[in-house]
Amino acid sequence: MGLCKAKRGIAVSMLFYLLLFTVNSFSYGEGHWAQTEMEYLVSKEIISGYPDGSLKPDNPITRAEFIRIVNRVIGSYGTANLSFHDVKETDWFYEDVAKAIKAGYVEGYGDNTFKPNNPISREEVAKIIITAFGLEGEEPRQINSFTDDREISNWAREYVTTLRNKGYITGYPDGSFKPKNPITRAEAMKIIATVGGEIFDAPGTYSKNLDKNALVRTSDVVLKDMHIKGDLYLTIGIGSGEVILENVTLEGRVYITGGSQILIKDSSLRDIVINKVHGLVNVILDNSQASLVLIKGEAKLIAKNATQIESIVAAGESTIDIESGARVGRVSVESKGVEMRVKGSIESLIANEEFILNGQRIVKGTKLSIKDGKILGSKKEAVVDQRRDEYDHRDKKDGKDHKDDEDDDGKDKPIPPDYQFIAQLDKDEYSINEAITIRGKVTKDSIGLKDVDITLKLGYVPITVDQLRTDEKGEFALTFLVPEAIEEGEYKLIIKANEPINMVKELDIKLVGVEEKYEIKAELDKEKYTLDEGINLRGQVLEGNIGLANVDITLRLEGYDGIELITVGQFKTGEDGGFNYSFKVPELIEAGKYNLVLKVNEPVNRFLQFSMEIIDG
Numbered sequence: 001m002g003l004c005k006a007k008r009g010i011a012v013s014m015l016f017y018l019l020l021f022t023v024n025s026f027s028y029g030e031g032h033w034a035q036t037e038m039e040y041l042v043s044k045e046i047i048s049g050y051p052d053g054s055l056k057p058d059n060p061i062t063r064a065e066f067i068r069i070v071n072r073v074i075g076s077y078g079t080a081n082l083s084f085h086d087v088k089e090t091d092w093f094y095e096d097v098a099k100a101i102k103a104g105y106v107e108g109y110g111d112n113t114f115k116p117n118n119p120i121s122r123e124e125v126a127k128i129i130i131t132a133f134g135l136e137g138e139e140p141r142q143i144n145s146f147t148d149d150r151e152i153s154n155w156a157r158e159y160v161t162t163l164r165n166k167g168y169i170t171g172y173p174d175g176s177f178k179p180k181n182p183i184t185r186a187e188a189m190k191i192i193a194t195v196g197g198e199i200f201d202a203p204g205t206y207s208k209n210l211d212k213n214a215l216v217r218t219s220d221v222v223l224k225d226m227h228i229k230g231d232l233y234l235t236i237g238i239g240s241g242e243v244i245l246e247n248v249t250l251e252g253r254v255y256i257t258g259g260s261q262i263l264i265k266d267s268s269l270r271d272i273v274i275n276k277v278h279g280l281v282n283v284i285l286d287n288s289q290a291s292l293v294l295i296k297g298e299a300k301l302i303a304k305n306a307t308q309i310e311s312i313v314a315a316g317e318s319t320i321d322i323e324s325g326a327r328v329g330r331v332s333v334e335s336k337g338v339e340m341r342v343k344g345s346i347e348s349l350i351a352n353e354e355f356i357l358n359g360q361r362i363v364k365g366t367k368l369s370i371k372d373g374k375i376l377g378s379k380k381e382a383v384v385d386q387r388r389d390e391y392d393h394r395d396k397k398d399g400k401d402h403k404d405d406e407d408d409d410g411k412d413k414p415i416p417p418d419y420q421f422i423a424q425l426d427k428d429e430y431s432i433n434e435a436i437t438i439r440g441k442v443t444k445d446s447i448g449l450k451d452v453d454i455t456l457k458l459g460y461v462p463i464t465v466d467q468l469r470t471d472e473k474g475e476f477a478l479t480f481l482v483p484e485a486i487e488e489g490e491y492k493l494i495i496k497a498n499e500p501i502n503m504v505k506e507l508d509i510k511l512v513g514v515e516e517k518y519e520i521k522a523e524l525d526k527e528k529y530t531l532d533e534g535i536n537l538r539g540q541v542l543e544g545n546i547g548l549a550n551v552d553i554t555l556r557l558e559g560y561d562g563i564e565l566i567t568v569g570q571f572k573t574g575e576d577g578g579f580n581y582s583f584k585v586p587e588l589i590e591a592g593k594y595n596l597v598l599k600v601n602e603p604v605n606r607f608l609q610f611s612m613e614i615i616d617g
Helices: 035-043 063-074 094-103 122-132 154-165 185-196 386-398
Strands: 002-005 198-200 204-206 214-216 221-228 232-234 242-250 253-256 261-265 268-274 281-286 289-295 299-304 308-314 318-322 327-333 338-342 345-351 355-357 360-362 366-371 374-380 419-425 429-431 436-444 454-458 461-463 475-480 489-497 503-512 518-524 528-530 535-543 552-559 564-572 578-583 592-600 606-615
Touching: 035 185, 063 094, 063 122, 063 185, 122 154, 122 185, 214 221, 268 281, 281 289, 289 299, 308 318, 419 489, 419 503, 436 489, 436 503, 454 475, 518 592, 518 606, 535 592, 552 578, 564 578
Parallel strands: 198 214, 204 221, 214 232, 221 242, 232 253, 242 261, 242 268, 253 268, 261 281, 268 289, 281 299, 289 308, 299 318, 308 327, 318 338, 327 345, 338 355, 429 503, 528 606
Antiparallel strands: 002 518, 345 366, 355 360, 366 374, 419 436, 436 475, 454 461, 454 489, 489 503, 518 535, 535 578, 552 564, 552 592, 592 606
């Protein structure tokens, strides 16, 4: 008999405990194809083995095991408060889940579970790698697709493509990727070792040439007199510390997701991507060269002395100082909240958003150039697309689709005139732990389109949904809880209707804090039932210490993979807030393991989940 209490801080669930130890030697198997990568990760104390001295490289790896490896590679920056029903403080993976949620590279499911012991699929790993290492938004290139490309989920296609573009994955000898297959421990180690390359995890000065990637996961590291042929990752583990690059030549990209200050001196770099997860990072280029600086997160960029930068794209809130003697070929301001101070020179500057230049407000649409701090000439676009302004206004008002909608996949592509896409929320302000309901419809020539995949993001954070598709009428509806990584604030809820229409809607949503005042107590009479046996669930819904009457409760059965199967009950609480409900599983249900999901509706809006097993009897 299991008692569950739903609180934002701690959720209770029954899961088995997997014990892992870090050991000095492991059994790999004779000549294992990933032995080199496994030995390296063992030497860096990144992977852990089993008590019997084995790594079990060909076994599937779970979600919890994989995020532990990722955390040990990139480091961490604190922990988040967790309320997943299936992650307890006593679980070995609790801290790793809390670190991953804080870092923002993983999230739970809409029913407030994390499913830590589920095997993780190859396409899920692709998403985590892209997010954890700051690779989102990479420019797509034409490549030969996998033979099973159509089996890749729409939400994962971008991630898989990026990893293949960068050479981090190659697929199987038959040309397939097998996106839904559980990834093995060896496969996971191979991709982690390939992306991470040479890992610098201790303070000090390092001087060595590398024909692969490099990664810095701690502060007070100096890379000096180095030639790196791959990418360089400056990760979240640097925290609020400093990393210095001195006389470094880099053929790949620098991805900055951590650190308080990154000093690049007397160096020649290709591209610099700044996308720190938490807080401001200062990036200083001193007598250095770079092809591109892309600012995606909050940052301060300083170019000084004889620094030369071919292009700067300010796509995030930032301060940019171009000091005397520094030169920039092109600057594109793509975000609000940009402020520039220029004493050096910029050949061409385009303001696609309003910004501040040397204390003056520069309006959207302005084009100018600067030499030695002086504006040589500016030109405001003479033609204003009035129609776009009208569409933007209508978007915010009614949530309907118009021709200027765009997203990462379909940016600047015209929307076919015969498709229509409508999406709307039931309201625009929610408590941070409140269930959110979104509804919409996809039509062509006013006729509903069936089986269109719908994907969601809250800001940059994907909402994990299993197979959300339009029904026979072209309609869809979803109720979900926001991921743990999300904090209070105003966001854009991005809804994408995928093939064949590839249209996107952005809805404004505000999340506010709420003092915890509801408590749910619920228990199943046991954990295993025969197919024809009655199942009893009883409990109570409380506000403070007082029972809450007439609260609607929905009970549904899900597969162990999280896919909803059927609603098995709907009922209300009694006068004392209590409930006592019995049911039998429908005839279509076969023996196996299931999740029983209890949804407590208005005004509580919470989920509880129980693990249960149906057996022949």
